Amino acid sequence: MRLDRYLANMGCGSRSGVKRWIRSGAVTVNGRTIRDEAFQLEPGVDEVCGDGRPVRWVQYLYLMLNKPAGVVSATEDQRDRTVLDLLEERFRNKDLFPVGRLDKDTEGLLLLTNHGELGHRLLAPKKHVPKRYLARVDGPVDDGDRAAFRAGIDIGGYRTLPAELLILDAGTRSEVEVIIHEGKFHQIKRMFEAVGKPVLYLKRVAMGELELDPALRPGEYRELTPAEAGRLLQTAGLAPESS
Numbered sequence: 001m002r003l004d005r006y007l008a009n010m011g012c013g014s015r016s017g018v019k020r021w022i023r024s025g026a027v028t029v030n031g032r033t034i035r036d037e038a039f040q041l042e043p044g045v046d047e048v049c050g051d052g053r054p055v056r057w058v059q060y061l062y063l064m065l066n067k068p069a070g071v072v073s074a075t076e077d078q079r080d081r082t083v084l085d086l087l088e089e090r091f092r093n094k095d096l097f098p099v100g101r102l103d104k105d106t107e108g109l110l111l112l113t114n115h116g117e118l119g120h121r122l123l124a125p126k127k128h129v130p131k132r133y134l135a136r137v138d139g140p141v142d143d144g145d146r147a148a149f150r151a152g153i154d155i156g157g158y159r160t161l162p163a164e165l166l167i168l169d170a171g172t173r174s175e176v177e178v179i180i181h182e183g184k185f186h187q188i189k190r191m192f193e194a195v196g197k198p199v200l201y202l203k204r205v206a207m208g209e210l211e212l213d214p215a216l217r218p219g220e221y222r223e224l225t226p227a228e229a230g231r232l233l234q235t236a237g238l239a240p241e242s243s
Contacts, residue, residue, distance in 0.1 A: 068218035
């Protein structure tokens with residue numbers, strides 16, 4: 001890998017910025033000053049330092065985003081802002097992608113990563129990774145709806161897997177918590193439409209053991225802690241990364 005790409009990928013600045021940094025003589029590889037931005041190195045093997053501080057190779061990145069409404073869960077879009085548009089410049093060249101998708105008007109937890117196998121496994125139907133949502137629906141939700149969700153609901157040619165429905169506040173507009181174990185298109189909205197109670201607001205708060213950090217406001221994000229990343233990898237049946 002080129003030295004300038006390595007430094008840019010590790011969040012040391014833009015490609016042009018790290019090139020200037022390299023030319024200034026501030027960067028060493030295995031103790032030797034390198035001024036050539038095209039210098040080839042082996043990530044994870046060669047020791048890179050900038051201004052005397054180690055720049056360690058991190059292969060995979062995991063971001064927890066509190067997705068706001070009005071933003072699409074995509075890497076690019078011709079009409080709307082995407083979740084990647086919310087990120088700082090230092091995260092833009094990491095080949096990040098959203099694991100799964102939330103509808104444009106849905107808020108809440110969205111995992112962004114460059115770990116393709118992790119994303120594939122978390123979304124694999126056979127894994128049945130639970131996803132927990134808070135919803136506000138139009139109409140009084142009752143025990144009959146709970147039973148229907150437990151039995152699985154026909155959403156138009158497909159019967160969903162059993163889902164858990166917890167009634168937080170029943171009224172003309174009910175507050176509920178829903179846990180599903182799959183991710184069909186508009187699934188929760190279609191399930192409530194099937195029982196005649198349209199969804200007015202929807203927010204994902206957990207995926208597997210990963211819970212949305214309540215300190216994150218809509219549009220904010222942070223890197224996962226090593227413990228959070230480790231639990232996520234275990235959920236997917238992958239070995240935790242060594243530090």
